[in-house]
Amino acid sequence: MQEIRLTWAAWHGDHPLTIRFPSSWDVRVVENKLPPALSAEEIKDRIRRPLGGPALSEMARGRKSAAILIDDMTRPTPTALILPFIVSDLEAAGINRSEITVIISGGAHKETNSDNILKKIGSGLINELKVSIHDCERNLAYSGKTNKGTPIYVNKTYLEGDLKIGIGTILPHPIAGFSGGSKILAPGICGSETIRYIHDYIQCYQHDYHGGPGKRAGKMENVFRQEIDAICDVVGLDFLVNVVLNPNREILNLFAGDWKETYMQGARTVSDHFKVKPVRADVIVANTYPFDTSMRYMLRGLWPLSSENKLSTKVVIGFCGEGLGAFGAKNTASSLSSRLQKRLKKFRPEHLLNEFKIGVNFLRKIIQKQNLEYLIFSPMINNGDLVKVLPKSICFDNWDEILAEIERRNPKKNVTVAIYPYAPMQFA
Numbered sequence: 441m442q443e444i445r446l447t448w449a450a451w452h453g454d455h456p457l458t459i460r461f462p463s464s465w466d467v468r469v470v471e472n473k474l475p476p477a478l479s480a481e482e483i484k485d486r487i488r489r490p491l492g493g494p495a496l497s498e499m500a501r502g503r504k505s506a507a508i509l510i511d512d513m514t515r516p517t518p519t520a521l522i523l524p525f526i527v528s529d530l531e532a533a534g535i536n537r538s539e540i541t542v543i544i545s546g547g548a549h550k551e552t553n554s555d556n557i558l559k560k561i562g563s564g565l566i567n568e569l570k571v572s573i574h575d576c577e578r579n580l581a582y583s584g585k586t587n588k589g590t591p592i593y594v595n596k597t598y599l600e601g602d603l604k605i606g607i608g609t610i611l612p613h614p615i616a617g618f619s620g621g622s623k624i625l626a627p628g629i630c631g632s633e634t635i636r637y638i639h640d641y642i643q644c645y646q647h648d649y650h651g652g653p654g655k656r657a658g659k660m661e662n663v664f665r666q667e668i669d670a671i672c673d674v675v676g677l678d679f680l681v682n683v684v685l686n687p688n689r690e691i692l693n694l695f696a697g698d699w700k701e702t703y704m705q706g707a708r709t710v711s712d713h714f715k716v717k718p719v720r721a722d723v724i725v726a727n728t729y730p731f732d733t734s735m736r737y738m739l740r741g742l743w744p745l746s747s748e749n750k751l752s753t754k755v756v757i758g759f760c761g762e763g764l765g766a767f768g769a770k771n772t773a774s775s776l777s778s779r780l781q782k783r784l785k786k787f788r789p790e791h792l793l794n795e796f797k798i799g800v801n802f803l804r805k806i807i808q809k810q811n812l813e814y815l816i817f818s819p820m821i822n823n824g825d826l827v828k829v830l831p832k833s834i835c836f837d838n839w840d841e842i843l844a845e846i847e848r849r850n851p852k853k854n855v856t857v858a859i860y861p862y863a864p865m866q867f868a
Contacts, residue, residue, distance in 0.1 A: 442467055446861050447688055450730035451513055451559060452761035454689055459725075459757070459817075459839055459859075462847070467857040470716050470744075471866070477690035484525045487681060490697025491705065496526065496679050500533030500603050505540070507601025509624045510608075512546040513556045514737055514765075516689050516730035517609040520562030522681055526605065527565060535603070541570040543598055545606075545628030548576045548635050550766050572597050580631040586670040590638055593631025594675050606699065607681045610706040612657035612867040614740075615639075615664050618710060620682045621703030622665075622672035630671070642667050657743075657867040658715060660707045672699065682706040684713065687862045689730050714866045718744060721858035722850050725755040731864040732758035734765020735821060735829050741863035745814065753849045755842065756816045756833075764825040817842050 441460040444467065448457045461467050478486070488495055500506065508526065510519045523542070530540060542561060544552055551573055558566050574595050581599055583592040598604065610620030627635040642664055680699035684706055686692040693709050695702040728741030738758040745754040814833040816826070821835045836842040860866055 444469060444859055444861075446727050446729070446757065446859075448727065448729045448732055448757060449759035449761060450516055450689060450733055451556070452733070452759060454730075455759075457727075457757070460843065461857055462855075464853060465855045465857055467859065468719055468721070469859045469861055470719050471687075471861055472713055472716065474686055474692060474713055477686055477688075477692055478694060480521070483521065483691060483694055486694040487522070487525050487696045488529070490679070491695060492698030492701035493679070495529070496605075496696075497529040497533045499679060500530050500535055503533070503535055503602035505601050506530050506535050506603040506605060507598045508540065508542045509545040509598065509604075509606040509628060510542055510560055511624060511628070512544050512549055512552050513560070513733060513762075514546070514549055514731075515609055515619070516611075516685060517560075517607065517683060518685075518689060518691065519560045519607055520565075521691065522607055522683070522694075523561060523565055526607070526681070527569070530603070537568045538570070541572055541597060541601060543595060543629060544571070544573045545624050546574055547627040547630065548632060551575070574629045576630065576632040576635060583674055586667060586674070588642070588667060588670075590642070590667060590671065591633055592671055592674055593634050594625075594671075595629035598625075598629050599675070604676055604678045605680070606677055608683075610682050610684055610703070610710050611865055612710065612714065614657055616668065617657065617659035617662050617665055618703075618707040620706055621680070621699060622668045622677065624680070625675060625677055626668040626671035634671070638664065638667055638671075658711060660704065669700070684709050685730070685865070687729075687865070716860075716866050716868060718868050719858040721752060721856040722852075723753045723755060723846055723855060723857040725757065725857065725859040726863040727859070727861050728756060728758040728864060729862055732760060734762040735760050735825055736765040739829075741860075742814075743867070744858070744860045744863055745812075753846055754814045755846065756814045756818075758816065758818050758821075760818050760820040763820060763822070764828065815842055815845055 442463050443458050443460050446457045447454060449455045511517050557571060579596045580593045581596045583594055585591055606624040608620050608624040610618050613619045616623055627638060677699045680702045681696045682702050683691045684693040695706045724745055726741050726744045728738040731737045731740045738760060811832060812830055814830060816833055816835045817839060818835055819837040826833060826835050
């Protein structure tokens with residue numbers, strides 16, 4: 441047997457995982473060669489040599505308080521490795537730790553718990569800083585509208601900070617092209633009305649929005665990105681740290697400073713390291729680390745399966761320590777009829793064709809999702825949750841059992857296998 445070593449269980453141990461295939465099979469791991477991870481000293485050095493602006497310690501002089509945006513557990517950012525250097529620079533400039541507030545920038549996601557906050561902030565700072573969890577329905581201030589009419593409701597605590605900082609990760613993203621940049625702020629700390637608008641009505645302007653997941657991944661410029669950038673211009677973001685991660689969730693590269701320059705350089709780096717050429721094979725394996733915290737977010741790693749031969753055996757690997765998970769119902773809390781009425785009020789004749797495409801794509805996705813047939817390797821998914829998300833798929837908690845099923849479906853001797861070892865970080 442030949443063995444392939446992967447990583448899984450993001451935020452739940454980040455354990456090594458070994459999968460096996462018969463020695464006679466042609467197994468290919470689809471990935472690019474990556475440089476080594478940054479050391480702690482290199483991380484500090486890159487934060488202190490910012491792009492397109494002054495050093496953080498210089499920027500913080502004369503300020504009395506700071507608000508730091510960090511993402512939640514649905515994102516793989518190892519924030520605890522970065523925060524100590526940020527706090528140190530703020531203290532050196534005269535801002536006391538008691539005046540530093542970390543805001544969990546989760547958009548409309550479900551509220552995070554204390555254990556997860558500890559993982560994100562780290563034991564050394566968890567009791568030293570103020571921590572606030574963003575709620576997209578409360579503690580909001582209105583900051584006007586963008587040129588496209590997006591109403592800007594944003595977290596009051598963030599607005600009250602003298603110095604505004606963000607920390608995030610740049611990854612391929614099906615709507616924004618890449619995560620990172622202004623996304624930590626919009627939709628990160630926006631109100632539900634703003635979140636609904638940029639995820640719903642902005643589709644009328646982005647003519648390839650209806651293309652579905654993976655169609656815009658890797659595009660640095662698109663209407664969605666332009667709109668969240670416009671919100672960030674209005675609200676303000678003084679200093680941004682964006683990291684690029686390696687397959688073990690270590691920091692491969694780090695960019696800091698001006699938020700626009702930081703995003704652009706980080707996105708280019710992701711393109712260099714994680715853009716791959718899809719491989720046709722009898723068996724396609726997508727490891728969904730580091731988005732394998734739950735079934736809902738595991739879906740981000742399924743793109744290699746939908747883009748390959750329909751006759752291939754499609755295998756999904758995802759630990760799913762939080763089970764089914766949730767995208768957060770707050771941003772869709774209003775009734776369907778209410779949302780349709782709001783959409784009709786904003787409708788313009790030139791949107792008709794794109795609205796039609798959006799509707800058709802929405803129905804197509806529902807039908808497609810109901811018919812997807814995957815072999816899923818996970819010790820944490822129960823059948824009840826599986827039926828809700830992928831009703832025709834089969835889940836296994838033992839690799840030998842899933843391999844037996846793969847062999848049953850591929851009885852020939854010369855079986856080809858393509859493995860995407862960290863599919864949510866990769867794109868075609």
